[in-house]
Amino acid sequence: MTEKPLKVKTPIVLTIAGSDSGGGAGIAADLKTFAALGVHGTCAITSVTAQNTTGVLKAFDLTPETVASQIEAVCTDMEVRWAKSGMLASSEIVREVAKEVRKHELSLVLDPVIAAEAGGNLLRKEALSVLAEELLPFCKVTTPNASEAGALAGMTVKTPEDAKVAARKIADLGVEAVIVTGGHLDATDLIYEADSETFTRVPGTFVKGGTHGTGCTYSAAVTAFLASGEDLEGAARKAKKFVEQAILRSRPAGRGVSPVNQLGAVLEEKERYLVLRELKDAVSILEGSPDFSKLIPEVGCNIGMAIPEADSYEDIAAVEGRIVRHRGRAVSVGCVDFGASRHVARIILSSLRYNPEIRAAINVKYSMELLAACKEMKLGISSFDRAEEPENTSTMDWGTAEAIKKYGSVPKVIYDKGGSGKEPMIRLLGGCATEVAKLAVELAEKIQ
Numbered sequence: 195m196t197e198k199p200l201k202v203k204t205p206i207v208l209t210i211a212g213s214d215s216g217g218g219a220g221i222a223a224d225l226k227t228f229a230a231l232g233v234h235g236t237c238a239i240t241s242v243t244a245q246n247t248t249g250v251l252k253a254f255d256l257t258p259e260t261v262a263s264q265i266e267a268v269c270t271d272m273e274v275r276w277a278k279s280g281m282l283a284s285s286e287i288v289r290e291v292a293k294e295v296r297k298h299e300l301s302l303v304l305d306p307v308i309a310a311e312a313g314g315n316l317l318r319k320e321a322l323s324v325l326a327e328e329l330l331p332f333c334k335v336t337t338p339n340a341s342e343a344g345a346l347a348g349m350t351v352k353t354p355e356d357a358k359v360a361a362r363k364i365a366d367l368g369v370e371a372v373i374v375t376g377g378h379l380d381a382t383d384l385i386y387e388a389d390s391e392t393f394t395r396v397p398g399t400f401v402k403g404g405t406h407g408t409g410c411t412y413s414a415a416v417t418a419f420l421a422s423g424e425d426l427e428g429a430a431r432k433a434k435k436f437v438e439q440a441i442l443r444s445r446p447a448g449r450g451v452s453p454v455n456q457l458g459a460v461l462e463e464k465e466r467y468l469v470l471r472e473l474k475d476a477v478s479i480l481e482g483s484p485d486f487s488k489l490i491p492e493v494g495c496n497i498g499m500a501i502p503e504a505d506s507y508e509d510i511a512a513v514e515g516r517i518v519r520h521r522g523r524a525v526s527v528g529c530v531d532f533g534a535s536r537h538v539a540r541i542i543l544s545s546l547r548y549n550p551e552i553r554a555a556i557n558v559k560y561s562m563e564l565l566a567a568c569k570e571m572k573l574g575i576s577s578f579d580r581a582e583e584p585e586n587t588s589t590m591d592w593g594t595a596e597a598i599k600k601y602g603s604v605p606k607v608i609y610d611k612g613g614s615g616k617e618p619m620i621r622l623l624g625g626c627a628t629e630v631a632k633l634a635v636e637l638a639e640k641i642q
């Protein structure tokens with residue numbers, strides 16, 4: 195009997211929303227979010243907007259029948275339990291969506307989209323009361339920001355206290371839970387659950403970056419997490435973190451507000467995994483070499499590698515506790531992890547500013563013989579002199595930059611002859627950790 199491969203069932207979710215030709219908000223944001231969070235996204239388009247990062251120029255609403263047919267097509271074929279709605283444009287579309295939600299017993303997360311932040315109405319004025327009275331009562335969750343909460347509750351929301359009052363008023367319209375997002379208040383989201391009459395705060399941090407599509411991304415992430423089995427608080431916490439990461443990873447696009455980057459957060463996780471794997475291989479190369487231990491300095495050796503676009507110690511993986519010599523062999527003291535190095539990490543961070551391709555480095559023991567071997571291998575060599583270091587600088591930062599400037603580009607080898615209480619050192623730099631590990635082993639084999 196042949197075994198069938200085990201397949202995990204992927205939740206299928208639906209977004210009922212408008213399209214944004216600029217690719218930042220609406221269904222583009224929703225589908226990217228669903229993909230990033232590992233659920234299968236389907237869509238029913240309500241309106242086609244001619245939009246970019248500076249605002250909505252025009253909107254072409256589809257007929258309610260067109261919206262309904264899309265929902266029918268998806269829900270009669272696939273098992274959809276969780277859905278979200280975004281731009282619903284008109285009273286007619288809102289009513290049609292309410293009908294479909296009831297018919298297919300969808301658990302709906304309603305993002306009460308009223309206008310684009312950069313400018314442009316996305317819901318006709320008269321449709322707000324229809325949304326509040328005819329759709330909201332059939333929703334599980336709604337995710338207004340401060341101004342949307344104010345519009346739904348018929349008040350102004352300027353403080354976290356106002357948000358509490360508004361959340362209760364919105365829940366009185368019949369929705370099971372209200373999350374007032376705090377991006378425009380104090381960065382804390384407020385969850386109100388109607389049946390238990392409880393408030394839960396979800397604190398966050400204001401992060402810098404493009405924010406176009408934030409509201410859509412947040413509600414899509416809440417939907418994806420709920421569909422994946424999270425409870426409401428878990429979904430809200432995870433969605434908030436996801437949006438913060440997506441803002442941080444945003445890329446400049448257009449003349450207005452840049453779109454968030456939903457895949458950035460996920461791709462970074464993958465990069466971190468690849469760097470750790472690469473570094474483990476590099477450590478195995480060093481530990482497996484009978485010669486490498488000769489190159490370990492008194493202070494120990496470390497090898498590090500950065501994720502692309504690294505800008506802090508936490509973006510550089512290295513060996514916890516460094517690599518030391520034990521019974522004539524190289525032995526790593528701890529595991530490989532991000533944030534485990536200061537010296538080697540600073541060398542990498544400094545050289546990244548000159549060449550983003552050079553993402554790895556290792557420090558080895560200084561000797562004339564080793565330098566001669568580097569020359570023999572025709573490696574680019576440069577150096578710095580600690581005696582010339584200005585006050586109040588980091589030696590690794592300054593020294594690396596000095597050596598690079600002197601050489602004209604990032605060399606393979608940077609050495610210094612030490613200083614008072616400072617051991618002389620050679621650093622080998624390269625594109626990845628296994629490259630510098632192999633180079634170190636090759637050099638070790640050349641010397642006595």
Ligand SMILES: Cc1ncc(COP(=O)(O)OP(=O)(O)O)c(N)n1
Nearest residue numbers: 212219220310311406407408409410
């Ligand atoms: C087609 C479309 N739908 C929704 C919005 C609003 O998006 P949101 O995520 O609230 O983000 P900003 O408009 O604030 O960037 C939209 N603009 N277009």
Ligand SMILES: Cc1nc(C(=O)O)sc1CCOP(=O)(O)O
Nearest residue numbers: 493496535536537538539557619
């Ligand atoms: C102490 C020391 N100095 C180095 C230099 O290159 O001058 S490398 C080094 C050891 C590695 O340190 P870490 O674990 O902080 O990267």
